[in-house]
Amino acid sequence: xxxxxxxxxxxxxxAQVSMATVSRVVNGNTNVKPSTRAKVLDVIKRLDYRPNAVxxxxxxxxxxxxxxxxxxxxxxxxSALALGIDDIASMYKYNIILDNxxxxxxxxxxxxxxxxxxxxxIYMGHQLSDSVREEINRTNTxxxxxxxxDDKGEIPSVNIDYTxxxxxxxxxxxxxxxxxxxxxxxxxxxxxxxxxxxxxxxALEEAGKELDKSLLFEVQDSRFKNGEDIAQQIRDSxxxxxxxxxxxxAVKVTNxxxxxxxxxxxxxxxxxxxxxxxxxxxxxxxTSIEPPLYDIGAVSMRILTKLMNKEEExxxxxxxxxxxxLRDSTKDA
Amino acid sequence: xxxxxxxxxxxxxxAQVSMATVSRVVNGNTNVKPSTRAKVLDVIKRLDYRPNAVxxxxxxxxxxxxxxxxxxxxxxxxSALALGIDDIASMYKYNIILDNxxxxxxxxxxxxxxxxxxxxxIYMGHQLSDSVREEINRTNTxxxxxxxxDDKGEIPSVNIDYTxxxxxxxxxxxxxxxxxxxxxxxxxxxxxxxxxxxxxxxALEEAGKELDKSLLFEVQDSRFKNGEDIAQQIRDSxxxxxxxxxxxxAVKVTNxxxxxxxxxxxxxxxxxxxxxxxxxxxxxxxTSIEPPLYDIGAVSMRILTKLMNKEEExxxxxxxxxxxxLRDSTKDA
DNA sequence: CTGTTAGCGCGTTCAC
DNA sequence: GTGAACGCGCTAACAG
Numbered sequence: 250x251x252x253x254x255x256x257x258x259x260x261x262x263x264a265q266v267s268m269a270t271v272s273r274v275v276n277g278n279t280n281v282k283p284s285t286r287a288k289v290l291d292v293i294k295r296l297d298y299r300p301n302a303v304x305x306x307x308x309x310x311x312x313x314x315x316x317x318x319x320x321x322x323x324x325x326x327x328s329a330l331a332l333g334i335d336d337i338a339s340m341y342k343y344n345i346i347l348d349n350x351x352x353x354x355x356x357x358x359x360x361x362x363x364x365x366x367x368x369x370x371i372y373m374g375h376q377l378s379d380s381v382r383e384e385i386n387r388t389n390t391x392x393x394x395x396x397x398x399d400d401k402g403e404i405p406s407v408n409i410d411y412t413x414x415x416x417x418x419x420x421x422x423x424x425x426x427x428x429x430x431x432x433x434x435x436x437x438x439x440x441x442x443x444x445x446x447x448x449x450x451x452a453l454e455e456a457g458k459e460l461d462k463s464l465l466f467e468v469q470d471s472r473f474k475n476g477e478d479i480a481q482q483i484r485d486s487x488x489x490x491x492x493x494x495x496x497x498x499a500v501k502v503t504n505x506x507x508x509x510x511x512x513x514x515x516x517x518x519x520x521x522x523x524x525x526x527x528x529x530x531x532x533x534x535x536t537s538i539e540p541p542l543y544d545i546g547a548v549s550m551r552i553l554t555k556l557m558n559k560e561e562e563x564x565x566x567x568x569x570x571x572x573x574x575l576r577d578s579t580k581d582a
Numbered sequence: 583x584x585x586x587x588x589x590x591x592x593x594x595x596x597a598q599v600s601m602a603t604v605s606r607v608v609n610g611n612t613n614v615k616p617s618t619r620a621k622v623l624d625v626i627k628r629l630d631y632r633p634n635a636v637x638x639x640x641x642x643x644x645x646x647x648x649x650x651x652x653x654x655x656x657x658x659x660x661s662a663l664a665l666g667i668d669d670i671a672s673m674y675k676y677n678i679i680l681d682n683x684x685x686x687x688x689x690x691x692x693x694x695x696x697x698x699x700x701x702x703x704i705y706m707g708h709q710l711s712d713s714v715r716e717e718i719n720r721t722n723t724x725x726x727x728x729x730x731x732d733d734k735g736e737i738p739s740v741n742i743d744y745t746x747x748x749x750x751x752x753x754x755x756x757x758x759x760x761x762x763x764x765x766x767x768x769x770x771x772x773x774x775x776x777x778x779x780x781x782x783x784x785a786l787e788e789a790g791k792e793l794d795k796s797l798l799f800e801v802q803d804s805r806f807k808n809g810e811d812i813a814q815q816i817r818d819s820x821x822x823x824x825x826x827x828x829x830x831x832a833v834k835v836t837n838x839x840x841x842x843x844x845x846x847x848x849x850x851x852x853x854x855x856x857x858x859x860x861x862x863x864x865x866x867x868x869t870s871i872e873p874p875l876y877d878i879g880a881v882s883m884r885i886l887t888k889l890m891n892k893e894e895e896x897x898x899x900x901x902x903x904x905x906x907x908l909r910d911s912t913k914d915a
Numbered sequence: 916c917t918g919t920t921a922g923c924g925c926g927t928t929c930a931c
Numbered sequence: 932g933t934g935a936a937c938g939c940g941c942t943a944a945c946a947g
Contacts, residue, residue, distance in 0.1 A: 256924055267934040272926060282932055297720070302698045303645060304924030306636045307939045314679070314698070322668065323661045332656050335682045339691075344698060346647070347680035349668045358672075365635045365647070365677060387630065500863050507865070530833050530863050532840070589940055600918045605942065613916060637940030640923045 255296045264292040275300055306366060314344045315553060316362035316370040322349055325496060325525035326542065327373055330395050333546025334371055341554050343368070356380040363388055369553045371395050375437040377404075391556035395549035396542070398444060402566065405556065407549040409540045409571040411522075415448025416455075417573060418492050418520045418538055423456045425580045427490035427518050431464040431483060433502065434494035439467055445494055445522070464488055468498060480505035490518030490579075496527040496535070503531050503578065519578040533577030540571050588629045597625040608633055639699060647677045648886060649695035649703040655682055658829060658858035659875065660706055663728050666879025667704055674887050676701070689713040696721055702886045704728050708770035710737075724889035728882035729875070731777060735899065738889065740882040742873045742904040744855075748781025749788075750906060751825050751853045751871055756789045758913045760823035760851050764797040764816060766835065767827035772800055778827055778855070797821055801831060813838035823851035823912075829860040829868070836864050836911065852911040866910030873904050 257275075261268040266285060273281050274289045281289075292298070306312040317334060319327045331347070338345050346367060350358040355378060362370065363384075369391040372381065377399060385392050385404060394406035422430050432449045439446060453460055463486060468479050480502045483491060493499035499521030503513060511517050513533050521528060521537045528535040548567055555563045575581070590608075594601040599618060606614050607622045614622075625631070639645040650667060652660045664680070671678050679700060683691040688711060695703065696717075702724040705714065710732060718725050718737060727739035755763050765782045772779065786793055796819060801812050813835045816824060826832035832854035836846060844850050846866050854861060854870045861868040881900055888896045908914070 258924080268925075269927080269934055270932085273933085276926080280932060285932080299693065299697050301640075301924050303636055303639045304939090305926075307634075307640050307941090308924075308926040310926095310939075312636060317680075321665075322655070323658070323665050325656070328656045328661055332654075332682065335655065335680070339682070344694070345680050347650075347668070347678050349665065349672070360632065361677070364632050497859070504863065504865070526830070527860075527863060530837065530860065532837070532865055591940080601941080602919080602943090603917060606917085609942085615916060618916085634940050637923090638942075640925090641940075641942040643923075643942095 255298045256301070257298075260289065260292050260296060260298050263296065264289045310366075312366050312368055313342055314346055314365065314367050315550075315557075316346045316348065316359075316365070316367040317373075318348050318350045318355070318358065318362070318370065319373040320350060320352065320375060322347070325527060326396070326523045329523075329525060329542035330373055330546035330549075333543040333548075334395065334550045335546075336543075337547045337550035337554075341550075343550075343554070350374075352378075356384050359384045363390060368557045369393070371549050371553060373397060375435065376441040378441075391553055393549045393553045393556070396540070396545050397442070405552060405563075405565040407545050407552065407567045407569065409545070409569050411444035412448040412451065414522070414538045414540070414571050414573075415445045415492060416451045417448075418522075419449050419452035420455065421573075422490045422492070422518055422520065422579065423452065425518070429461070429464060429486075429488045429490070430518075431466055431486065431488035431491040433466040433468065433479065433483065433491055433498060435468050435498075438494050439465070449492065466491075476501040477505065484509060484511060489516065490520075492520045492522070494522050496521050496523045496525045496537070499535055499537075500527050500531050503533070503535065507532070514577065514579045518580070521578075524574055528574070528576065536576045536579040537574050538571055539574045541569050544569055588631045590631075590633070593622065593625050593629060593631050596629065597622045643699075645699050645701055646675055647679055647698065647700050648883075648890075649679045649681065649692075649698070649700040650706075651681050651683045651688070651691065651695070651703065652706040653683060653685065653708060655680070658860060659729070659856045662856075662858060662875035663706055663879035663882075666876040666881075667728065667883045668879075669876075670880045670883035670887075674883075676883075676887070683707075685711075689717050692717045696723060701890045702726070704882050704886060706730060708768065709774035711774075724886055726882045726886045726889070729873075729878050730775070738885060738896075738898040740878050740885065740900045740902065742878070742902050744777035744873075745781040745784065747855070747871045747873070747904050747906075748778045748825060749784045750781075751855075752782050752785035753788065754906075755823045755825070755851055755853065755912065756785065758851070762794070762797060762819075762821050762823070763851075764799055764819065764821035764824040766799040766801065766812065766816065766824055766831060768801050768831075771827050772798070782825065799824075809834040810838065817842060817844060822849065823853075825853045825855070827855050829854050829856045829858045829870070832868055832870075833860050833864050836866070836868065840865070847910065847912045851913070854911075857907055861907070861909065869909045869912040870907050871904055872907045874902050877902055 257268045257271050260271045271289055274286050348358050371393050373395045392404055394404055396408055398408050399406050419430050466479050469475055503519055506513050506517055521535045524537040524539040528537045590601045590604050593604045604622055607619050681691050704726050706728045725737055727737055731741050732739050752763050799812050802808055836852055839846050839850055854868045857870040857872040861870045
């Protein structure tokens, strides 16, 4: 009833060679006579031998496994990133240990994953907590942040310039004649991760407007439990347009407006930020910042492979270009 | 520059005990004098010692890791299942190796994951291919199918009764006065995974209707590349209602109808099958079968833990109850 | 309650 | 081109 019965020894015996030789052919080492290689391969197939990756990991100190941390796999933003990560990972023969880290337990989960001897870690999230940063600094396992910046610039990361993107979004709305643009986001984006908010402020400043705190809307967590209330608040405010962090949230607002007879985009404009498929599901469809989500994940993983191979000249902080997709939730630009 | 420098030996030396004792306190073995336990724990903290899970896995033949295979992490159906799996897994201290297996490579990926010595595997997918079934039968690593049935009843699985669910859905539509109900699904649901289709047929039969093949609509892959074409076809057909496998697809159809002036539900009814959040995003909102997605994942993982612990009396084939959520894409029931 | 001793399955020198 | 031997870090008997 063992998981794995046939070992490298069995193969060696059957093929009448030493285990060292079997190891060589399994690892593609060239110094093996073609005939014995063939013999060994034959036995391997016959015995259905499969190298034990755990033993291999112990001996070689490499597991060809990377840890991937994210807050919520059901969130389209993160699963899009994860897809990019996964594709590149499998291209480079790495496996992925996926961990849904619910905020508080993050550093525990991280420690756990490090104990598995992963060769590298990709971290995604709404923010970078101090406990996680500490854990990262204490280990020398390569680390990359995907879709998130490190304010201190210490940790490699791949992201877009959200400040610029939000600046463009809000400025565009002003240019279209909207007067009072709100900003809606979950908590972290008002505390530890201010890229987007700063873009909003910058646009305000350039337009010569004061920050009006009654136009700032905060939702509690990523599952948006109070999403409906917030939408109601927004409708009752003097806002005639809003930029939203997260498509799920933007969709809630949109449906609330439409369901209550507010005309989008005539009376109210909505710009969202992730361009996931949700933007084309709602009516009206949503104008959105378009971060290359898949690519952010893919590039993150690519950089991680370089880090793991200790390659030189690695671009540590990549800012990918973003686009802007005009749809029906705003007037023509 | 090693990943892990401090080993159990270092702790033993520092604490002036044997490594066996250290191992005992790390593993919560009770046979340790409280005072030495405290001493060891102190050293562990001081040295920031973290047990090497790979070595542990090799010695104990257990990795506390399970493999999870799915076709597409960005698909809401699968990510909802994955969330349930993940929660229960972390509850039982298991890690998850996640693999996005794109159809053809499935058995390769599976073999790969088995090489990592996972303690168990959960498989999700649109169908169960022969190559995968073969691989499953060849190993004695515990296996569970989530959201999928094994026609032959050999492999443990957790699912709802889709035949019954679709039967109810279609019958309900007939009861509401719709005459020509179509069936829309991706390819596998017309070939290897007929639960849903059979429910459709059953309802037809009970209603005394002949199967009209012009009411069967097939989409090519899970990414629905030809989704728009299909929606067009459906609109051009004589169907006045449709049951759809997959919310993403249903949403495409809905939007196509509405965008082209077809009145839903007055002229055309839509019933979808997964009740993901998408159903409340579109307008009109979608009536849907409600499979308890999270629970299917959770129960799958729970069963897997039992299997891994070789517990007796394991319910191998679980059929979870489903509900039916009435929304605006159908007339009142 | 604690220490000693074998392995777990494989990679990797170092000889031959 | 091939084999013998050691070690990776830890668990699991077995003594004491």
